[in-house]
Amino acid sequence: MALATRTGRRPSTTRTLWDSTVGKKSVMAVSGAIMLGYLVAHMFGNLKIFFGPGDFNGYAHWLRGMGAPLLHHEWALWMVRVVLIAAVIAHGVSAYQLSRRDIKARPVKYAHKRRRASYATRTMRWGGIILALFIVWHLLDLTTLTVNERAWAGHPYENVLATFSTWYGNTIYIVAMVAVGLHVRHGFWSAAQTLGAGNARRDRTLKFLANALALVLFAGFVSVPVAVMTGVVS
Amino acid sequence: MKLTLRVWRQHNADAPGAMASYEVDGISQDMSFLEMLDTLNEDLILRGEDPVAFDHDCREGICGACSLVINGDAHGPERTTTCQLHMRSFADGDTIDVEPWRASAFPVVKDLVVDRSAFDRIIQAGGYITAPTGAAPEAHATPVPKPAADHAFEHAECIGCGACVAACPNGSAMLFTSAKINHLNVLPQGSPERESRVLDMVATMDDEGFGGCTLTGECATACPKGIPLPSIAAMNKEWLRALRKG
Numbered sequence: 001m002a003l004a005t006r007t008g009r010r011p012s013t014t015r016t017l018w019d020s021t022v023g024k025k026s027v028m029a030v031s032g033a034i035m036l037g038y039l040v041a042h043m044f045g046n047l048k049i050f051f052g053p054g055d056f057n058g059y060a061h062w063l064r065g066m067g068a069p070l071l072h073h074e075w076a077l078w079m080v081r082v083v084l085i086a087a088v089i090a091h092g093v094s095a096y097q098l099s100r101r102d103i104k105a106r107p108v109k110y111a112h113k114r115r116r117a118s119y120a121t122r123t124m125r126w127g128g129i130i131l132a133l134f135i136v137w138h139l140l141d142l143t144t145l146t147v148n149e150r151a152w153a154g155h156p157y158e159n160v161l162a163t164f165s166t167w168y169g170n171t172i173y174i175v176a177m178v179a180v181g182l183h184v185r186h187g188f189w190s191a192a193q194t195l196g197a198g199n200a201r202r203d204r205t206l207k208f209l210a211n212a213l214a215l216v217l218f219a220g221f222v223s224v225p226v227a228v229m230t231g232v233v234s
Numbered sequence: 235m236k237l238t239l240r241v242w243r244q245h246n247a248d249a250p251g252a253m254a255s256y257e258v259d260g261i262s263q264d265m266s267f268l269e270m271l272d273t274l275n276e277d278l279i280l281r282g283e284d285p286v287a288f289d290h291d292c293r294e295g296i297c298g299a300c301s302l303v304i305n306g307d308a309h310g311p312e313r314t315t316t317c318q319l320h321m322r323s324f325a326d327g328d329t330i331d332v333e334p335w336r337a338s339a340f341p342v343v344k345d346l347v348v349d350r351s352a353f354d355r356i357i358q359a360g361g362y363i364t365a366p367t368g369a370a371p372e373a374h375a376t377p378v379p380k381p382a383a384d385h386a387f388e389h390a391e392c393i394g395c396g397a398c399v400a401a402c403p404n405g406s407a408m409l410f411t412s413a414k415i416n417h418l419n420v421l422p423q424g425s426p427e428r429e430s431r432v433l434d435m436v437a438t439m440d441d442e443g444f445g446g447c448t449l450t451g452e453c454a455t456a457c458p459k460g461i462p463l464p465s466i467a468a469m470n471k472e473w474l475r476a477l478r479k480g
């Protein structure tokens with residue numbers, strides 16, 4: 001007797017990817033990696049603030065003209081923005097759908113409570129929500145200048161100084177950067193596992209890389225408000 | 235030893251359940267956890283009460299039938315199965331919480347017994363190889379490289395107990411499924427179904443309502459057979475490979 005096997009046509013690759021927990025998790029991994037790459041570049045850009053307004057504002061100006069003379073003013077910038085927006089949406093939507101599924105899969109809690117998993121792992125969801133809110137604030141503050149105290153278009157150096165001269169500007173930023181560090185710490189290593197790059201031999205290297213990335217990003221980003229607060233940058 | 239047990243009692247799948255307290259006395263340190271429950275049940279039967287239902291079969295750590303969450307840990311404080319857990323791991327006067335596996339894919343049947351047939355359906359989806367039945371083939375007919383044989387053997391140790399699902403905050407069956415994928419996909423005997431196996435087993439796993447993996451690592455800590463966490467990464471790799479091959 002022949003074995004009963006699945007002989008029906010398989011759904012398309014995209015369907016399978018999006019419908020499966022493993023596939024959706026890899027969407028999160030790839031979109032996370034895109035955002036992580038952006039963060040590293042962003043951090044290096046920020047450090048230019050230590051070389052004075054000329055350097056920093058000049059760099060900001062160059063960003064808008066990237067790709068010239070082939071590309072029109074701000075075209076390249078918008079391409080980057082579109083990719084980033086797509087990554088944020090893909091990451092957020094899959095995180096939301098996967099989380100809902102996970103909560104449904106474990107409806108009853110154990111009566112005997114016990115601390116489970118590391119802090120970075122347990123705070124991925126809340127950390128992600130904090131980061132999403134921070135991005136909105138950050139754009140309103142330093143891109144659209146809607147909530148910025150100084151709001152001097154074309155002069156980001158002065159605007160950054162204005163932000164980090166307020167207590168709330170510093171607090172919001174530093175809390176968000178702690179969240180970035182924790183999110184990257186578990187996220188980078190996790191993404192490697194999801195994409196199948198993890199194995200027993202490589203595990204220590206991957207964990208080290210995750211911690212190093214988290215620490216460097218945190219230190220690099222937070223150095224700016226600290227420098228403004230202490231008067232190193234003024 | 236004298237102990238206080240707080241045990242989940244639930245009359246049937248639809249009845250609401252609750253934790254109930256029992257005192258057990260005369261427990262020896264050399265008893266297994268299940269023998270301690272047998273002692274409790276004998277008491278309950280003598281008192282005319284309903285004994286606590288729990289799953290067990292081999293009682294030697296190889297069948298995967300026993301399944302209890304003891305003080306919040308699947309299979310209790312030692313890295314072994316509940317049947318191989320001995321009362322010397324507890325102290326006189328302890329209060330011990332005993333609960334069933336918790337996952338929506340593993341509904342409670344009665345008290346501490348859950349329905350794990352979702353695992354069977356994952357196995358049916360691809361946990362087999364296509365081979366002619368009959369007499370065992372000549373052992374040297376299909377050469378298997380030593381590292382592949384070791385890798386397969388390490389994963390063949392999974393007894394399908396479900397502790398990984400019970401320990402996972404997302405009720406995910408990734409460790410169990412990855413044990414089967416790692417076991418069969420490295421062997422030449424398993425290679426004809428290499429792609430369909432991983433795609434179908436993961437699809438069934440999702441259909442059964444298990445959660446996704448957040449790489450928390452609770453599963454590998456709870457697994458009595460030491461199936462390692464990187465096996466999940468290896469399964470993800472197989473899945474993505476199969477998807478690319480279409």
Ligand code: SF4
Pocket residue numbers: 391392393394395396397398399409410413453456457458459460461
């Ligand atoms: S992977 Fe480990 S915990 Fe999960 S079913 Fe297999 S033996 Fe049990």
Ligand code: FES
Pocket residue numbers: 289290291292293294295296297298299300315316317318
């Ligand atoms: S009863 Fe068989 S493994 Fe515990």
